[in-house]
Amino acid sequence: NTIKRNKQSPSKEPPAKSSGKNAVCKVYLLDGECVEINIDKNDNGKVLFDKVCNHLDLIERDYFGLTYSDDRVPGHVKVWLNLDKKVSKQMKRGAWVFEFALKFYPPDPSQ
Numbered sequence: 512n513t514i515k516r517n518k519q520s521p522s523k524e525p526p527a528k529s530s531g532k533n534a535v536c537k538v539y540l541l542d543g544e545c546v547e548i549n550i551d552k553n554d555n556g557k558v559l560f561d562k563v564c565n566h567l568d569l570i571e572r573d574y575f576g577l578t579y580s581d582d583r584v585p586g587h588v589k590v591w592l593n594l595d596k597k598v599s600k601q602m603k604r605g606a607w608v609f610e611f612a613l614k615f616y617p618p619d620p621s622q
């Protein structure tokens with residue numbers, strides 16, 4: 512559960528560093544800080560999201576999510592990471608680079 516920090520631009524990332532069953536995810540936080548988080552290649556998005564939230568000591572998580580650029584779509588559209596699906600199924604190729612982002616509304620407004 513190693514988390515490394517550095518500040519960089521999210522563009523032109525080198526390929527994801529992975530070995531065996533693990534993958535390194537680069538996550539850019541709201542202040543531009545980059546943290547590297549190790550996850551199992553079979554983990555779903557919730558595992559990565561929870562590790563980011565724990566790093567930030569974030570309690571109210573409904574207002575946030577992780578985005579990534581889908582290079583399979585023209586224009587490299589940003590897509591929300593589905594927390595219920597495996598990260599490896601959503602990140603077909605390229606570096607595992609995400610941005611921690613603010614959502615405009617929670618899934619259940621009554622909360």
